[in-house]
Amino acid sequence: MCTLEKRGDLFLLTLTGDDEHRFHPDTITSVLSLLQQAKSQSTRGSVLITTAHGKFFSNGFDLAWAQSAGSQTGAVNRMHQMVESFKPVISALFELPMPTIAALNGHAAASGLMFALSHDYVFMRKDRGVLYMSEVDLGLPLPDYFAAMFAAKIGTSIARRELLLSGKKLKGEEAVALGIVDSAGQDSAEGVVEATVSLGESLAAKRWNGEVYASIRKSLYPEVCAMLGLTAKIAATP
Amino acid sequence: MCTLEKRGRLFILTLTGDGEHRLNPTLLNAIHSAITQIRSDPSSPHSILITTSHGKFFSNGYDLALAETNPSLRPVMDAKLRSLVADLISLPMPTIAAVTGHASAAGFLLAMSHDYVLMRRDRGFLYMSELDIELVIPAWFMAVIRMKIGSPAARRDVVLTAEKVTADRGVEMGIVDSSCGSAAETVEAAIKLGEELVRGGVDGHVYGGRRETLLREVLDTIGSDVSGSGGVRISGSKL
Numbered sequence: 001m002c003t004l005e006k007r008g009d010l011f012l013l014t015l016t017g018d019d020e021h022r023f024h025p026d027t028i029t030s031v032l033s034l035l036q037q038a039k040s041q042s043t044r045g046s047v048l049i050t051t052a053h054g055k056f057f058s059n060g061f062d063l064a065w066a067q068s069a070g071s072q073t074g075a076v077n078r079m080h081q082m083v084e085s086f087k088p089v090i091s092a093l094f095e096l097p098m099p100t101i102a103a104l105n106g107h108a109a110a111s112g113l114m115f116a117l118s119h120d121y122v123f124m125r126k127d128r129g130v131l132y133m134s135e136v137d138l139g140l141p142l143p144d145y146f147a148a149m150f151a152a153k154i155g156t157s158i159a160r161r162e163l164l165l166s167g168k169k170l171k172g173e174e175a176v177a178l179g180i181v182d183s184a185g186q187d188s189a190e191g192v193v194e195a196t197v198s199l200g201e202s203l204a205a206k207r208w209n210g211e212v213y214a215s216i217r218k219s220l221y222p223e224v225c226a227m228l229g230l231t232a233k234i235a236a237t238p
Numbered sequence: 239m240c241t242l243e244k245r246g247r248l249f250i251l252t253l254t255g256d257g258e259h260r261l262n263p264t265l266l267n268a269i270h271s272a273i274t275q276i277r278s279d280p281s282s283p284h285s286i287l288i289t290t291s292h293g294k295f296f297s298n299g300y301d302l303a304l305a306e307t308n309p310s311l312r313p314v315m316d317a318k319l320r321s322l323v324a325d326l327i328s329l330p331m332p333t334i335a336a337v338t339g340h341a342s343a344a345g346f347l348l349a350m351s352h353d354y355v356l357m358r359r360d361r362g363f364l365y366m367s368e369l370d371i372e373l374v375i376p377a378w379f380m381a382v383i384r385m386k387i388g389s390p391a392a393r394r395d396v397v398l399t400a401e402k403v404t405a406d407r408g409v410e411m412g413i414v415d416s417s418c419g420s421a422a423e424t425v426e427a428a429i430k431l432g433e434e435l436v437r438g439g440v441d442g443h444v445y446g447g448r449r450e451t452l453l454r455e456v457l458d459t460i461g462s463d464v465s466g467s468g469g470v471r472i473s474g475s476k477l
Contacts, residue, residue, distance in 0.1 A: 099398070120398060155390045179391060203399070208369055215374045216397050222377070 058112025097210025283442030297345030330442030
């Protein structure tokens with residue numbers, strides 16, 4: 001389902017297997033646990049790179065699992081459960097005491113895109129993979145903390161409209177032009193991972209204090225933090 | 239520490255001497271006096287403020303060495319800078335920072351607290367150094383940063399990579415209005431811009447009022463941020 005490996009200073013979190021890497025309660029629990037592991041093992045110079053195998057980075061929540069509840073109410077409850085239990089994953093990313101980089105091997109949709117954007121840097125492939133907020137096409141509302149994240153990370157109203165209201169499928173170069181991702185220069189999954197490793201190593205070389213890094217990150221996004229119930233911990237020492 | 243001269247309708251505030259122009263209580267008091275003097279001048283609603291400096295530095299931030307020896311001065315410096323920035327926001331005239339040297343942390347903040355930022359291209363950088371020296375960035379600094387740096391990626395680059403932003407990169411990021419050849423050319427360009435603005439016939443009181451409205455959020459955060467004085471450390475000192 002997902003693995004965490006260490007390559008020098010870099011933690012590599014991989015959503016494994018050739019499936020859609022949908023966020024289901026079990027996946028959510030596993031990812032959260034691996035993020036907590038990375039946090040507990042973090043030192044100066046640690047960096048997280050998150051990627052996945054196959055055609056998808058993540059295609060969002062497991063809607064099939066929600067539907068298999070057998071009733072409309074049951075399905076809605078399961079959706080709600082996933083939306084709520086996903087918050088700690090986003091919080092964990094926000095509190096992670098190290099720079100975070102998403103290396104998109106493929107498509108990132110809905111909560112999969114939310115997951116990607118919750119990283120400090122997002123790299124896409126040039127040749128494959130789209131960003132897609134599928135909710136509008138599926139008739140689903142946007143969770144409030146998703147909306148806060150997109151508002152904070154996507155700077156122009158045009159870019160937000162394209163992604164959130166128009167239900168557009170954005171390829172790499174378009175996503176860079178709209179300021180949604182940092183780079184879409186690579187023509188393969190290996191290429192994009194390599195590019196993020198390169199960035200990761202240059203960030204690692206700074207040997208930043210992870211607690212300070214996380215604190216500054218949170219202060220950059222006060223509305224998102226408020227929605228996640230995160231406060232910037234400021235502990236003054238004499 | 240600082241001088242104030244008047245050239246026609248231009249008030250030129252210069253941080254003098256070859257030092258780092260660290261924003262310690264003494265310098266902050268001196269700047270405050272100069273601003274008070276500007277306000278009391280009858281020509282002020284039809285004037286311009288240009289802030290510049292001598293030497294290698296515009297300002298290298300708070301006097302952290304002083305704060306190490308006397309920690310009670312940390313909140314004092316923070317309070318005085320807040321007061322100065324609020325003063326600049328309500329000042330009844332356009333303000334121009336002619337950045338002729340490095341501007342780091344609180345020094346960067348001071349430059350950004352002007353309406354226009356002109357900067358020399360040949361040397362010097364804007365540097366939100368906190369991450370590199372293990373300090374958190376106060377919420378009120380962040381309010382100024384969010385107001386003055388429009389792109390989320392640029393804000394991230396400034397605070398989360400502690401990028402050393404040259405003038406041309408600053409123009410790209412929308413932090414700097416224009417880059418100029420040298421220190422002298424930067425000041426000249428600021429004077430030229432100032433004279434243009436004077437010719438435009440600004441009513442300073444209206445101008446200052448509108449700026450306050452535009453930067454209302456910043457003023458509110460300056461007033462309410464009690465999360466910490468500037469220069470709060472998370473862990474052991476690196477100095």
